[in-house]
Amino acid sequence: MPELSVIVHGPNTQDHLTGLLDSLAAHPHPGTEVVVAAVGDWAQETAERHAPGIQVLPLPDGTSDAAARAAGAARATGRWLHFVHAKDGLPPGGPRTIAERVAELPPTVDVLLIDHVRSTWRTLGLPSADGPLLARAGRTDLVLDDSAYLLRLTPLLGTRVLRAGFWRAHRDRLTTDDEPHAALAALLLADRVACLPHVAHEDRRLRPASLPPVTAEQHYALVDRYESLLDLTRDRPAAYTVLYEIMVRDCLRAFARGGMPEDVAREFFRRASLAALRRRPEGHRRPAGLDGVRRSLLEEGAYTRYRAFQAANRTRRAVRSTVRAGRRQLGTRVRDHQYRRALRRPVDPRLAVFAAYWNRGVACNPAAIAAKLAELAPHIHPVWVVTAENAALLPPGTDHVVPGTRRYGEVLATAKYLVNNVNFPNAVVKRPDAVHLQTHHGTPLKRMGLDQMSFPAAAQGLDFAALLERVDKWDYSLSSNSHTTRMWERAYPSRFVSLDHGYPRNDVYYTAGADDVRAVRERLGIAPGRRAVLYAPTHRDYEAGWTPRLDLAALADRLGEDTVLLVRGHYFYDGTASPPAGPRRSGRIVDVSSYDPVEELCLAADVLVTDYSSIMFDYANLDRPLVIHADDWETYRTTRGVYFDLMTEAPGPVARTQEELTEILTTDAWRDEGAAKARAAFRRRFCEYDDGRAAERVVRRVFLGQDEASLPPVLPLEERTPAPSPEEACPP
Template sequence: MPVLLSIVLPVHGVERYLPRCLDSILEATPAGESRFEVIAVDDLSPDRCGEILDDYAARDRRLRVLHLPENQGLGGARTAALPEVRGEYVWFVDSDDWLPDGTVSALVDELAQESKRDRPADVLLTDFVHAYPDGGTEPNPWRHVLVGSPLVEGATVAEHPALFRTVMSVWNKVFRREFLTGLGVSFGRGFYEDISVTYPALLAAERLRYLDRPCYFYRRGRAGAITSTASPKHADAFAQYDAIFAFLDRPDRPGRPVPESLRTLVFDRTVRQALNVYDTPGLVPADRRKDFFRRISEHFTRHRPAGYRFPGGVRGVQYRLAARGARVAYAELRRTGRLPRELKRGARAVAPAVKKGVRSSARFTAYNAFRRLPLDEHLAVYAAYWHRGYACSPAAIYEKAKELAPDVRGVWVVENRARAAALPAGLPYVIVNTPAYLKAMATAKYFVNNVNFPRTMVKRPGTVHVQTQHGTPLKAMGMDLKDHPVAADGMDFDLLQEAVDRWDFLVSSNPHTSEHFARAFPGRYEMLDTGYPRNDRLANAGPAEVAAMRERFGLAPGRTAVLYAPTHREGQGGYVPLLDVRELARRLGPGFTLLVRTHYFHTGGPGDLAAGEGAAEIVDVSAHPTVEDLYLAADVLVTDYSSMMFDYAVLDRPIVVFAPDWEEYKRNRGVYFDLFAEPPGAVTVDADGLAAALLAGDAEPGARAKFRERFCPWDDGGAAERVVRRVFPVRG
């Protein structure tokens, strides 16, 4: 039978990891499987790797070993192996990684089907898993870019350019050998050696396919990995960039024409990678940083596409500074968030985004002037949800402080005039970046927020910062996200720690929250074990207020109101409906009303909600500003992983968990307890189960009682008062 797959395995200094890699290829594959071969290259390894390879080769004829007389590096070892390859497809596997059980057999089956097509895939991309030194694993953080894309059936990169947002390594790509050797490209020397092959291959391929099967365990964080090693060799990346653009400029370049839009994407990706390397502490040695930054500037000069437009926002400012070689200005922008004085003097000559930075610098000049004023001992600044308005625990604390500490006046921060117009009548406010805002932020004694204030606002000695957060955590939070890259989505953990270091108090809703917040947000603050002030209203609500809220939403007596409130999924963009609410409405019938509330991160709402005659009424309440109104109006809550379940439990009403993607959510986000084992009520994974649970009524009071005992012990209606009495000067 012809060889379908050749696995190329460069080997150097990995004696500790090599047996596992070889076993995952050879021993985890049926002995009779002869449709693949392994070409292992002993790259003059200084340890026993050569002996290990020879021993395995003596026992398995599918493995052949090349012993190089001189060390060639990863790129050179792969290049040396290519003339020995006999397979129709070639896969470059790193010898410190390993493959899941059954991978090779499944892959050659897939390739056998590909080879029968009129247009076989030039590159087959595979899913993979990150593996960490502590034994933990995380799924491919870019899988969401590929699943459901045209690449599942086969497409070009022009048809799915988002592919350039994924990892550009070779180990998750299987190449058609004839296509690869016909590209006229080669692996580079030193670090980042594979991008000089992967970029040209993706650009030239007539057909790319994605196989949604984890085929690779990629080892993260091991000693010696280039992503954590200080070395002048990080500058090798620029030679690989040159090779990529040399391929693009070749008049005899194989494959289809490359549009300028793709060239721009490639350029942008290389700039981002170079700046990430430069910005990552400990990678570029101190005595090489100036030269490395100069190389980035030269990269702009040499390869910037015609008509290239810089990105918007801060990243665009960074790119402009890098293009100019303005290393000192770039460093100051990274360190302080503002531009240096010499750049302000040249404002007329710089681009609009830089001018915006200059205006920002002027605001900070004013802010710093206000900071010279004495602290206003009687001023408290309040904010919620990134300056969206008057809400959550800060609002409850504000109201209670007016009652118990009337000598402290409060002012709310909102992001714009539209937000200000939506505030309750008479509520004092300032708008972000106005002089009144800058003065309040510079002189206030107290700061209360459910997220963090901007890091550019300095914590003055004598000020008091109260962090309330905005929900009991089911999902991993803060520093616990270091092991969950999809959920972290580029989070800067150093900046997070800076923010936590400003907190004087952290409000906790229950003992579970105190336990996990103490680890997720390490700091010297005092944990306030008070309960959530925002839940006081729920604990104190009487029948009259409940009736008023039902009337407000047009809920007739006897009608069952179901509040459906799914949470945000990291890595999925906006609102992704996992439930057909119109079909649910048809199943429930006219005795129900569905109140649908999408997460505040999302825009556009749930779309068409007309369910037809005989169905439950559906009302989009996503824009309603006060979620507590909805809690009081609803007879039952349907949610998935939202912290709303913990708040709603205060009312002691039925809760149904609809969690069809629990396993995926658990992997991507990380969770603090098993929701299926300790639910607040019925748990469902499909629409049939959800409809049945809602029609059954209050079928799980025992589960709800246990849930309330664990997560609502402090929700007695007095949380805001406890916070105010601890933080503010209270009369009497």
């Protein structure tokens, strides 16, 4: 029988389960077993990657936390149980420390209390306020009534390690989705408790904006929680008094934080007032100062006066804020005033605003959606946001606005639909009846969003709090595969709805025909029978500008006259990635850095050579050869961070040097059986939802309001027919 069972339970929310299980695997302890009550497919897949070192108990999506805990406990065989939610963490060596401590406890102890650290999306490992209380208790076992101050410990079930027999005896009382209730009840039901003033748990707080909104009943449940717990302590005056103080404090905090609709706030205050008055211990004295005023108003049920008290505080803060706002530049204030006036106008249900790549023009997923919108919903008028320098490059007849103009503010303020593959500016207001669709512009290999925080080169200059304010405006987030869906949930924690519909920009890879392939190659000057190699490297956060990774002239010479190099520099470099002029004159190198759309370049290419660019995921839809040139993988992985090891999960052969790349491209290695096998596995994983009808699904769901069941289903991969290859479309 193991000394300790660590019961990990819940869904793999924002992929935190991966780090938790990695930590447990890296620091195993022979006296500890790990049981994962995995809720949903993602949690099950993650857990099974760590088997057989752990036991995996698959549970269906929607299984509650309480039910998952109970199921994990039923499977566990340890003498002690440590419940750890899948979103939380365990510091290295934590289970070992707990196992060693419980091994020395007498059988009369029911609960071991441990210390913890707190983490949020922006901070890691903050110390808790529990340390001094645990240190005060020492290492001797205690009766709670003699140490009622322990009720002031943070009410986390993860900081209570329970004797298995105690859990079984009180399972019904402890099996609740109200974790603070369970944590406090465990202390009140225990005969004796012991303390471990050592950090052995990490409480990870998810962004409230990534969680479902709190309902009225959930607000009221806070009062009900303490009323039921106070019933457990009727004949225990010391515990009762402390618990009463905690109840009043938590009710006042919940009310002060706001977020409740007026009717809910009024009812919550009424219930809290009744509980505070009815449950007040005999002879109890209120504290002095402002806190005493708050408690007096609560007990009196003086809702209106309490609101006035809050308003006075808000007024003082508003005055200070107005002074700061008065220092803004006059031009900014004028534009803001015009925008605010426009926000008072009704939302126009026939107006949609589109933008792509920081207002560079008509491109990417927004362009494909706009094209399908014109076909399926022509009554909705599209307006593109484009910078002044790019406006001249727009297709004829494209209605557009330039940032900073009066009409720009008007369309952003009144449009029903706002579509972008990046974010709109911070100042754009999310109106309740407007719809924000975030299309993104690639499948993530590199770390994105909050996952960049640990990588200084990637995080330089980023304001993550402002980023999350923009993310909170999203109603929908578009995805092309389940990997992407899960990483967006992890990197951008908010309440958006994921649309697992595919990337509309990739529809062309299934709808284009031989004529389209021939036409693109003719525009690029690629003669029939010549091999076209598209070389498209990505941007490096650790480099100030374009650094050529290859000697293109030498590569072109080695590949010979029958190969054309199409060189596509990343758009961040604005044309500075142009290849040397000499080889271009021979026709063996073509600079396509300014050629749009990039999807046409993919249709023209026989093979793609890239490093870490997301173009590899899109190009894989064509089922054509891919080659990875990764001369700086270790540096890129260390400075930017990645979500998976491209070196072991590549879509084709990998070259670490130019010589290796040349060898691959001058032999059949770029398209042999091994390359095809790697590409097939890559396509199954990353081309999951792309089938040629992504734009239609998006338009029907977002703009026409159709439900999921009525949308065109995603065609299985084996039933899809990609656009013909250049060899098929352009025989010599």
